[in-house]
Amino acid sequence: xxxxxxxxxxxxxxxxxxxxxxxVAKFRGQLSDILENxxxxxxxxxxxxxxxxxxxxxxxxxxxxxxxxxxxxxxxMANAPQEEDGFFRIRAVL
Amino acid sequence: xxLHELTIHEAHDLLKKREISSVELTTAILDRIGQxxxxxxxLLTVTDELAMVQAQKADELFKTGEVTPLTGIPxxxxxxxxxxxxxxxxxxxxxxxxxxxxxxxxxxxxxxxxIVMMGxxxxxxxxxxxxxxxxxxxxxxxxWDRDRVPGGSSGGSAVxxxxxxTIFALGSDTGGSIRQPSGFCSVVGLKPTYGRxxxxxLVAFASSLEQIGPITKDVTDAALVxxxxxxxxxKDSTTVPHPVPDYTQSLIPDVKGLRLxxxxxxxxxxxxxxVKQTIETAISKLEELGAxxxxxxxxxxxxxxxxxxxxxxSEASANLARYNxxxxxxxxQEADSMWDAMEKTRQYGFGPEVKRRIMLGTYxxxxxxxxxxxxxxxxxxxxxxxxxxxTFEKFDALITPTSPTVPFKIGEKMEDPMQMYLADVxxxxxxxxxxxxxxxxxxxxxxxxxxxxxxAKSFAEETLLRIAYAYEQTTDWHxxxxxx
Numbered sequence: 001x002x003x004x005x006x007x008x009x010x011x012x013x014x015x016x017x018x019x020x021x022x023x024v025a026k027f028r029g030q031l032s033d034i035l036e037n038x039x040x041x042x043x044x045x046x047x048x049x050x051x052x053x054x055x056x057x058x059x060x061x062x063x064x065x066x067x068x069x070x071x072x073x074x075x076x077m078a079n080a081p082q083e084e085d086g087f088f089r090i091r092a093v094l
Numbered sequence: 095x096x097l098h099e100l101t102i103h104e105a106h107d108l109l110k111k112r113e114i115s116s117v118e119l120t121t122a123i124l125d126r127i128g129q130x131x132x133x134x135x136x137l138l139t140v141t142d143e144l145a146m147v148q149a150q151k152a153d154e155l156f157k158t159g160e161v162t163p164l165t166g167i168p169x170x171x172x173x174x175x176x177x178x179x180x181x182x183x184x185x186x187x188x189x190x191x192x193x194x195x196x197x198x199x200x201x202x203x204x205x206x207x208x209i210v211m212m213g214x215x216x217x218x219x220x221x222x223x224x225x226x227x228x229x230x231x232x233x234x235x236x237x238w239d240r241d242r243v244p245g246g247s248s249g250g251s252a253v254x255x256x257x258x259x260t261i262f263a264l265g266s267d268t269g270g271s272i273r274q275p276s277g278f279c280s281v282v283g284l285k286p287t288y289g290r291x292x293x294x295x296l297v298a299f300a301s302s303l304e305q306i307g308p309i310t311k312d313v314t315d316a317a318l319v320x321x322x323x324x325x326x327x328x329k330d331s332t333t334v335p336h337p338v339p340d341y342t343q344s345l346i347p348d349v350k351g352l353r354l355x356x357x358x359x360x361x362x363x364x365x366x367x368x369v370k371q372t373i374e375t376a377i378s379k380l381e382e383l384g385a386x387x388x389x390x391x392x393x394x395x396x397x398x399x400x401x402x403x404x405x406x407x408s409e410a411s412a413n414l415a416r417y418n419x420x421x422x423x424x425x426x427q428e429a430d431s432m433w434d435a436m437e438k439t440r441q442y443g444f445g446p447e448v449k450r451r452i453m454l455g456t457y458x459x460x461x462x463x464x465x466x467x468x469x470x471x472x473x474x475x476x477x478x479x480x481x482x483x484x485t486f487e488k489f490d491a492l493i494t495p496t497s498p499t500v501p502f503k504i505g506e507k508m509e510d511p512m513q514m515y516l517a518d519v520x521x522x523x524x525x526x527x528x529x530x531x532x533x534x535x536x537x538x539x540x541x542x543x544x545x546x547x548x549x550a551k552s553f554a555e556e557t558l559l560r561i562a563y564a565y566e567q568t569t570d571w572h573x574x575x576x577x578x
Contacts, residue, residue, distance in 0.1 A: 008453070015411060015456040016418070016433070017449060018441030027453055030511055034454060037512060038400045041470050044477065051472030052479060054302055054332065055528030055552075056289040061331040075195035081425030088420050091432040 001035040003028050097122035098258040099575070102315040105261055106163050109156060116156070116166030119261075120149035120210050123168045127212065127259045133578055134235045134244075136253035138173050140213040141180055148210040155208055163318050165208030170254040170263040173214040174221055175201050175306065176295040180211075184297050185229035186219045188417050188424045188443035198295025199330065200264060200306045200323045207322045212260055215250030219445045220414065221268050221299040223247050224517040226275070227508055228447045235504070236278060237576035238542055242501040245275030245517075251309050252279040256576055262315055264323075266296055268304040269402055270496075270521025273533035276309055277496035277545020280535040280571060282562070283309045284316045287552045288528035289334040291320075292327035298413040300406040301332075303525040312572050313534065313563040317341035320555060336553060344556035347567045350384030352557075355489035359395040360520050365498040368539030373495045376536040376546045376565065380493070383564055390485060390492070394478045398523035401478065403515060404458050404471035405526070410448075411455030417443060450511060475526050482527045486551035491561055494520050496533045496545035524549055532558045535571035543571075 008028045012019040019027070073086055082089040097119050100108070108114045124142055131137050145168070152166030171177060174184045176194035183189045197205065205211075218228035226234040226249025236244040237257045244253045248265030252275035255263050265272040267285040276283025284307045291306045298304075308319035324338045356377060361370060381387045419425030419439035426442055429435035444452070458467035485492065497520060507514040524531045529552050536546035546565070550557040566572055 011453050011457050011460065014460060015452050016415075016436050016440060017444075017452060018437035019449075020441075023449070027450065030450060031453060031457070033512055034403065034515075035457075038404060038467065041397060041400050041474055044394075044397060044470075044474050046470060046473035046477070049473040049476050051469055052475040053472060055479065056332055056334055058289070058332065058334065063328050071195050078195065079192055079422035081419055081422070081427075090420055091429070091435055093432055 001039070002032045003035070098126040100261060101311045102163065102167050102261055102318050105167055109166050110161070112156065116149040116152040116210060117146065119166065120145050120168055123212055123260060130257050130259055130578060133240065134237050134253050134257055135232050136215055136234050136250040136257065136259060137170065137213050138183060138185065138216050138231060138250070139181060141211055144180070145210050145212050152208050152210060162207040162322070164204065164322055167209050168212045168261045169204060169209045170212050170215050170251055170260040171201060172217055172248050172251045172263070172265050174217060174266060174297040175264060176297070177201055177211065177214065180214065182214065182297070184220045185217045185231060186443070186445065186448070187230045190424065192422055194295070196295065199292035199327045201295065203323050215248070215254055215263060217250055218247035219448050220297065220410070221247040221266060221271055221304070222410070222447045222451055224270070224274060224514055225507065226250060227504065228445060230445050233504055236501050237578045238280065239501065241503055242542070243278070243504055245278035245501065247271040248309065249275045252276050252281055252283065255279070255281045255309050255311060257578060262311070262319055263309045264306055265309045266304055266306050267525065268300050268406060269525050270518040272307050272309060273496050273521050273531055273545065273547060274518060276533045277547070278501040278543060280543035280574065281309055281311060282313055282316050282532065282534055282572065283307065284320060284532045284555070284558070285524065285530060286320065286324065286555060287530040289332055290530070290553065290555070291323050292330040292333050294327055294329035300409040301413065302409060303406060313559060313566050314342070314345055316532065317345055317559050339556060341555060341559055344559040345563045346560050347564045348384070349380060349561055349564045352385045352490045352561065353488065354380060354385045354387045355390035355485060355492045356387060357390050357392045357395065357492055357494060359392050360494035362498050362519060365495070366500060366539070369495050369497070369499060369544050372537040372539060372544040373493070373546055377493055379568060380561065380565060383568065390489065392481050392485060392523070394474070394481045395523050397474050398478060398526055399515060399519055401471045401474050401526055402522040403454070404467050405475065407451040407455030408458045408468050409455070411452045411459065414448070414452055447511070478523055479527045482529055483551070490550065491557055492549040494547045494549070496520060496547040500539050500542035500544060520547060528552060530555050530558055532562050534562045534566060537571055
C-alpha cells in the first residue's frame with residue numbers, strides 16, 4: 001500500500017492535524033512501510049470469525065443513579081486556556 | 095544500611111518496629127533523587143514538600159498502629175496517571191501545564207494505603223514508544239549503561255526503581271510498557287489482566303489494551319502493590335467484579351507439578367543469542383525446581399504486531415481527538431479561525447510518534463479502509479485470544495523472553511518506526527489477549543539486563559507470582575545494583 005501526498009493530507013485533515021510539507025513527505029514513506037507490514041493479515045481466513053472489541057465479557061454494565069459530589073466550576077475551569085464568565089472561550093465558529 | 099535500597103516489605107518491617115521513620119526513609123529517597131536523577135533523567139516532577147507532609151502523617155499512623163503494608167512507603171507515579179494538584183504531563187507539550195482536579199483510582203487507592211508520593215516519572219509521549227526517547231522533555235537513560243535506552247513507555251518508572259530513587263513505582267502497559275522497561279532495567283514489572291485494575295484517571299491511549307501495574311524491586315513487593323490497586327471500580331465499567339485475593343498468599347517457593355509451555359514463536363528470528371541462552375538457563379532452573387517444561391506453539395502470534403499497530407493507533411486517534419485546545423492543555427492562540435487554531439494546536443502540541451499514530455489510526459478507521467484494517471484486526475484478535483485460551487488448557491503458564499534484545503543504544507531506532515515497534519514483539523500479544531504477564535530479572539549479557547516473561551490465563555496472577563517468586567528465591571539477579 002503506497003500512499004500519495006494527497007492521501008496523507010486528507011488523513012491529516014480528517015484528524016484535524018496541521019502538517020508541514022516535510023511531514024507530508026516523511027509520513028508518506030513511513031506510513032506506507034507500516035501499512036505494507038499489515039498485508040500479512042490478508043493471509044488469515046476470518047470469514048467465520050467474530051471481531052473482538054473487548055476482552056472482559058462484561059455486558060450492560062450499569063450503576064445506581066446516586067447523587068454524589070462533583071467537581072466545582074472553578075476546578076473544571078482551572079485548566080482552561082481561555083475563560084470568560086465561567087465559560088470556555090473559543091474563536092467564532094462561523 | 096542504605097535506606098533507599100530497601101524493598102517495600104523490608105522498609106515496612108523496619109517502620110513497624112520503629113527502627114526507622116517514614117520521614118527518615120523519605121529524606122533518604124529525596125537525597126538519592128538529588129544525587130542520581132541528573133544522571134538518568136527518570137523524573138519529570140519531584141513532589142518533595144508533599145512527600146514530607148505525607149511521611150509525617152504516616153509516622154503519626156505508626157504511633158496509633160493503624161497501618162497497611164504500604165503506609166509511609168515512597169512511590170513514583172508514571173506521568174500519565176492523574177494526581178490531584180500535581181501536574182500530569184504524559185511527557186507531552188500538549189499537557190505540559192495540566193494540573194488534574196482529581197486522582198486516578200489507582201493513585202487514590204495507594205493514597206488510602208498511606209503511601210508517600212515522591213513524584214512523577216518520564217515516559218514516551220502518551221505511552222507511545224518503547225524507549226522513553228519519545229518524551230517531549232528529555233530521554234531517560236538506562237542506569238546499567240547510560241548510552242542505552244531504558245525501554246518504554248514506562249522507562250522513567252522502571253529506572254526510578256532500578257536506581258533506588260523510590261521504593262516502588264506504578265507503570266502502565268498497553269503493549270509491553272511495564273514489562274519491556276522492567277526487563278531492560280532488571281526490575282520486576284507486572285501487567286495485570288485487563289479489567290483487574292481501574293483505568294479511571296489513566297490518560298487514555300488505547301482503552302481496550304491498557305492496564306496499570308506495579309514496578310518493584312522484587313516479586314513480594316509486586317504482590318503487595320497489586321493487593322492495593324486491584325479491584326472493581328464504579329468509575330471504570332471495564333473493571334470486573336471478581337473478588338481480589340490476597341496475592342501474598344501466592345508467594346510459595348514451589349513450582350512442583352506446574353506445567354510450563356515454551357512457545358517457539360517467541361524465540362524469534364533476529365533474537366540475540368545471549369538473550370536466548372539466558373532465558374533457556376532460566377527455564378532449566380524452573381525445571382530443576384520441579385516444573386514440567388514442554389515446547390508449544392502459538393502460530394497466530396506472528397500477526398500480533400500488525401493487529402496491535404492497527405487497533406492501538408485506531409483507539410488512540412479517537413482518544414486523542416479531545417486535545418483541541420479548548421478545555422485544557424496547550425492551545426495555539428495566534429490562529430486565523432477555529433479550525434486553524436485546532437489544527438495548529440495539534441500540530442505544535444503533539445510530537446512525531448503521536449502524530450504518526452493518529453494518522454495511522456485515522457486511516458485505518460476511515461471510510462473505505464475500515465473493513466480491511468480495523469475490522470480485520472479485530473477478527474484476528476479473536477483468533478489470537480482463542481489460541482491462548484486453548485494453550486492454557488494444557489499449560490499453567492508460558493515462559494518467554496520479555497524482549498528479543500538487550501537494551502539498545504539511544505538514537506539507534508528513532509528514524510525507523512518499524513524497527514522500534516519490533517522491540518515489543520514478545521509483549522504485544524498479551525495485551526491483545528488481555529491476559530496477565532510478569533517480567534522478572536533473569537540475568538545479564540555483557541552487563542546488560544535480560545528479563546523473563548511469564549504468562550498465565552486471565553485472572554491467574556497468583557500463578558504468575560508463584561512461579562516468579564520461586565524463581566527469584568534461587569537467583570540473586572534482582573539484588574544486583576546498576577553501576578551508577
